[in-house]
Amino acid sequence: MTAVSSQPKIAKPKVVDQLMLIDGKWCHSVSGKMFDTVNPATGQVICRVAEGDKEDINLAVAAARRAFETGPWSTMSAAERGRILYRLADLIEKNMLELAALESLDNGKPLADALAADLPLVIKCYRYYAGWADKNHGKTIPVEGDFFCYTRHEPVGVVGQIIPWNFPLLMQAWKWAPALATGCTMVLKPAEQTPLSALAVAKLAHEAGIPHGVINVVPGFGPTAGAALTSHMDVDKIAFTGETTTGQLIMEGAARSNLKRVTLELGGKSPNIVFSDADIDDAVEGSWFGLFFNQGQCCCAGSRLYVEDKVHDQFVEKMLAKVKAQKMGDPFDQGVTQGPQVSAGQRDRIMGFIDSGKAEGAHLLSGGGRPQGPGYFIEPTVFTGVEDHMRIAKYEIFGPVMNILKFKDADEVIRRGNNNFFGLAAAVWTRDINKALKVSNQLRAGTVWVNCYDVFDAAAPFGGFKMSGLGRELGEYALQNYTEVKTVYMALGK
Ligand code: NAI
Ligand code: MG
Numbered sequence: 296m297t298a299v300s301s302q303p304k305i306a307k308p309k310v311v312d313q314l315m316l317i318d319g320k321w322c323h324s325v326s327g328k329m330f331d332t333v334n335p336a337t338g339q340v341i342c343r344v345a346e347g348d349k350e351d352i353n354l355a356v357a358a359a360r361r362a363f364e365t366g367p368w369s370t371m372s373a374a375e376r377g378r379i380l381y382r383l384a385d386l387i388e389k390n391m392l393e394l395a396a397l398e399s400l401d402n403g404k405p406l407a408d409a410l411a412a413d414l415p416l417v418i419k420c421y422r423y424y425a426g427w428a429d430k431n432h433g434k435t436i437p438v439e440g441d442f443f444c445y446t447r448h449e450p451v452g453v454v455g456q457i458i459p460w461n462f463p464l465l466m467q468a469w470k471w472a473p474a475l476a477t478g479c480t481m482v483l484k485p486a487e488q489t490p491l492s493a494l495a496v497a498k499l500a501h502e503a504g505i506p507h508g509v510i511n512v513v514p515g516f517g518p519t520a521g522a523a524l525t526s527h528m529d530v531d532k533i534a535f536t537g538e539t540t541t542g543q544l545i546m547e548g549a550a551r552s553n554l555k556r557v558t559l560e561l562g563g564k565s566p567n568i569v570f571s572d573a574d575i576d577d578a579v580e581g582s583w584f585g586l587f588f589n590q591g592q593c594c595c596a597g598s599r600l601y602v603e604d605k606v607h608d609q610f611v612e613k614m615l616a617k618v619k620a621q622k623m624g625d626p627f628d629q630g631v632t633q634g635p636q637v638s639a640g641q642r643d644r645i646m647g648f649i650d651s652g653k654a655e656g657a658h659l660l661s662g663g664g665r666p667q668g669p670g671y672f673i674e675p676t677v678f679t680g681v682e683d684h685m686r687i688a689k690y691e692i693f694g695p696v697m698n699i700l701k702f703k704d705a706d707e708v709i710r711r712g713n714n715n716f717f718g719l720a721a722a723v724w725t726r727d728i729n730k731a732l733k734v735s736n737q738l739r740a741g742t743v744w745v746n747c748y749d750v751f752d753a754a755a756p757f758g759g760f761k762m763s764g765l766g767r768e769l770g771e772y773a774l775q776n777y778t779e780v781k782t783v784y785m786a787l788g789k
Contacts, residue, residue: 319507718760
């Protein structure tokens with residue numbers, strides 16, 4: 296991912312109250328309830344959104360089931376599904392500015408970032424899986440005896456998807472694109488903080504020709520709508536991205552209901568390791584981006600920054616200059632590189648971590664406070680002298696808080712890097728190829744970046760070791776999440 300700080304002038308969108316999408320119809324919730332979605336840069340309400348609960352989930356799942364069983368989505372040619380997905384990608388591209396603006400408004404990310412990072416990855420993801428639609432085929436298998444044996448990759452069925460607020464459009468694409476390509480039907484519950492862009496893409500999906508009932512969007516809260524989807528007896532699979540403890544609830548709900556298939560993309564506390572032989576300027580740039588991008592609200596944030604003691608002071612000095620140049624402000628303003636956190640709740644949670652860092656004896660070099668005025672802003676914060684046992688070094692902060700730790704050699708930093716219950720991502724900065732290979736092979740993480748950070752591509756899988764999740768999204772691997780393998784034996788020559 297790369298972000299830029301220049302952008303076309305786009306007005307803040309004016310948004311009317313939003314309904315939910317069930318079976319191709321925009322409707323109120325059964326209860327008639329609405330909830331507010333808020334602009335985190337101002338704290339003001341953008342609009343109200345229909346609030347789904349169990350009854351709405353039941354209706355949406357019934358619609359998805361009907362659409363799955365009666366077609367035409369699951370029964371049309373795979374090539375035709377692919378063509379429709381390409382159309383959806385084209386429509387998203389055509390509406391890129393409006394979608395980016397809606398995302399910035401609801402989430403608080405700088406508009407320039409939404410345009411440079413989020414939207415291109417979203418479009419690429421739909422195109423990538425459009426291409427897979429007619430290529431996900433089974434095998435013929437040379438079994439013993441007079442049998443013809445083959446496998447089919449069939450859609451898993453009705454899919455429930457629960458996504459977070461940090462990359463609403465991108466998480467929707469990661470969930471929808473492979474599910475659509477394989478012929479599934481789905482019910483999405485977007486995060487309550489950021490429901491708007493999901494609803495906007497659902498409108499485009501209809502325009503692209505995705506039949507009614509294939510995608511249903513039920514905004515609402517986790518313990519109500521989310522839990523109802525998780526424990527629904529007629530949902531075949533649940534895909535979730537969010538907090539680890541929520542992931543545990545999802546798995547439990549799936550287990551206690553109908554053993555629906557589960558994929559989880561959860562948090563991280565990713566070690567980012569800078570050796571003294573690295574290009575220090577590159578390492579500073581990449582480490583800055585790897586932590587502060589998206590206001591630090593990234594599951595793969597490089598939030599344990601291990602710097603070899605020999606270059607520690609030099610690295611810190613350069614990093615501080617970079618951090619001081621950060622421009623915080625309204626996501627729609629030119630040149631802004633840091634917007635607000637997504638909500639007051641997240642801001643307070645992050646401030647709690649900053650307080651604990653101070654209390655546990657880390658050195659606060661920069662930031663650490665909240666600016667005066669409206670919005671959920673936090674100053675870009677840097678701690679040095681961080682030790683592995685401190686809370687800020689153990690738990691996911693999900694904010695603009697950089698923790699710098701010192702190390703002496705590769706074996707030590709590998710051991711310390713792996714000493715965490717997460718295993719989502721890691722990075723290593725060095726010009727020594729042997730060191731790069733040793734460290735990347737030995738770190739227990741789903742993705743390792745060498746001399747780079749936050750590189751993503753729809754073709755390459757992403758997911759976590761250990762408590763960072765279950766399964767992989769993106770790439771060919773993600774097709775497995777949305778398919779069942781059927782084995783057929785046919786007797787020959789009888
Ligand atoms: P969360 O896990 O509660 O929310 C993510 C999604 O799960 C939302 O759509 C929410 O409505 C839903 N959800 C919540 N409780 C649920 C339940 N019982 N059943 C079904 N669905 C449920 O995360 P939250 O509270 O917004 O953020 C807390 C922390 O989680 C963050 O500070 C961060 O550390 C982590 N997080 C990690 C993300 C990632 O990308 N891995 C994304 C968002 C949060
Ligand atoms: Mg929560």
